[in-house]
Each structure stands twice: as C-alpha cells, then as structure tokens.
Amino acid sequence: MVVLWRPGVQSRREQQKEERQADRTRLLRKPFEELVEGLPEFRGIVPLIVCDFEFMDSEAEDSLEERDWLTVRRMTIGAFSAAKSRGDVASEFVDNDEQRKRIRSEEVAKVLEARREKIAAFIDELSGVRARRRYARGFYVGVGTSIVVLVLVGLVMKDIVVTLRSPLDGGKQLNPKEFFAYRDSLACLGGGSLGASISVLLRLGADHRVPHRTTSKRTAFYRIILGWLFAAGILCMVKGHIVAVFPDPTENLLESADPFNDAAVAQSFFFWVGIGILAGFNERWVKRLISQPMSEKDKGA
Secondary structure (H helix, E strand, O other), X not given: OOOXXXXXXXXXXXXXXXXXXXXXXXXXXXXXXXXXXXXXXHHHHOHHHHHHHHHHHHHHHHHOOHHXXXXXXXXXXXXXXXXXXXXXXXXXXXXXXXXXHHHHHHHHHHHHHHHHHHHHHHHHHHHHHHHHHHHHHXXXXXXXXXXXXHHHHHHHHHHHHHXXXXXXXXXXXXXXXXXXXXXXXXXXXXXXXXHHHHHHHHHOOOOOOOOOOOOOHHHHHHHHHHXXXXXXXXXXXXXXXXXXXXXXXXXXXXXXXXXXXXXXXHHHXXXXXXXXXXXXXXXXXXXXHHOOOOOHHHHHO
C-alpha cells in the first residue's frame, strides 16, 4: 500500500506558487532600468537598440494584458542575457582591446536586433488581438443601442407627428403621406445601422488588420452612429430633392388610388432599406452622391 504524504505535496505546491508570485511581483514593480542587469553598459554599446527595448516595454504595458506584458519582460531579460554571453564569448580570445570592444559590440547588436524583431512581432500580434476584442465589444454595444433607439424612435415619432398636426385638423391618425414618410425614415435609419454593422463585421474578419494604437471600445460604436447619421442625411436630401440621382419610389406610390395595396409598396420599402445600407456601409458613396451634379431635367423642374 502506497501512502502519499499530503502535507509535503501541498507544501511543494505552495512553494512553487509563492515563487511564481514573487517572480511576478519582481517583474511588475521593477522599472526597466533595474530590470536588465548591466543596462548602463548596454546603453553605451548600443544606445538606439536599448531605446527601442524601452519603448517596446512601455507599449506592452499600455496595450497588452498583464500576463502578456510579463512575458515580454521575460523575453527582454533573456535577450540582454544572451547578448552579454554572446559578446563575452566572441571577444574572450582577442588580445587587442580595440578589436575586442568592436567584436563585442557587433555580437551584442546582432543578438539584440534579432530578439527585438521577435519581441516587436509578439507585441504587435497580441495588441491586434486585444484591439479586435475591443472593436467587437464596441460593435455589440452599438448594435444593442441601435435596436433600442430604433424602437424608441418608432414609438415616439408617430405621436410627435400627430401632436404637431392635431391643432390644425384634430386628426389622431397618420395620413398616407405621413405614414410612408414615417415608414421610409425608419427603414432608412435601420438600413444605415445594418450597413455600418456589416462594415464593422468585415473589419473584424481574419484578413483585416485592426490598428491597435487607434482602436478603442468606442471605435466600432462610433462607426455605427455614423451609419445612422449618413442614412439620415441621404434620406433628407433625397426626400427634399436636393440630391436627384434616382427618383423616390414612394412618390409614385402615393399617386396610386390605394397606396397600401399597391404592388410597389414593398419595392419602396426595400429601396429605402437599401439606401440606408449603402449609406451606413460606405461613406465614400455618400460623399460622391452628395457632390453629384443635378441633371438638366431636374434643374428645369
């Protein structure tokens, strides 16, 4: 019968845990100048490379999670330790002081440059992953906000229109023109939110690089808000005949004897959804549309 000495096993585990915690605390609390042994000497040999490592350490602290930053610090300590060993070995059997110093400097620079590229690539990759997560969180917030706002606009807009008109005729229901203007507005705004969401999802694709230095939690949220604003702007310009690149199908629909049962009612609805999607998805299309000159027919109208 084998008997395990549980207190001993537990104490070893606790000791390992305490050692890891002590190493973590040491790496977190020490400034970069104290982290690398012999840093002043390295600064005299390869000052620019040391500056690059200091910048990477600061960038890793700002853009990475704590455990990844600690990994970067461990890689940095290893890089300088390997560079020192390589320089000492390469210059050990050289008698001339000048030549020894030159060879040592060259070997130290080679090792540090190679490790600098590896560490920079590591930071860049993990920073991109974290930026993608922030972008995704902003997207979820933007989609949720868009749904809530669209519902609120749908509930409130009808009452506002009726309230503004009721002192004149006392009507409590929307007339056909008001109803279709109300419907087209909601369709276009919803399409703008959908188009911006598609744009954000494409940016979250595996092949698209999200810049980690300029991406925050609000970046995707702001993009969805811009989709709303672009869609609202195009809606007002087309409805107000400021932009006349294509006709508004709702106007032809209202000329029908029974617009609610007309076959074009679905066409006009999807037209405005599509306009909203284009406006929210591609702001360049909006700029081109706004700058489009009016045709001779529209000028004479």
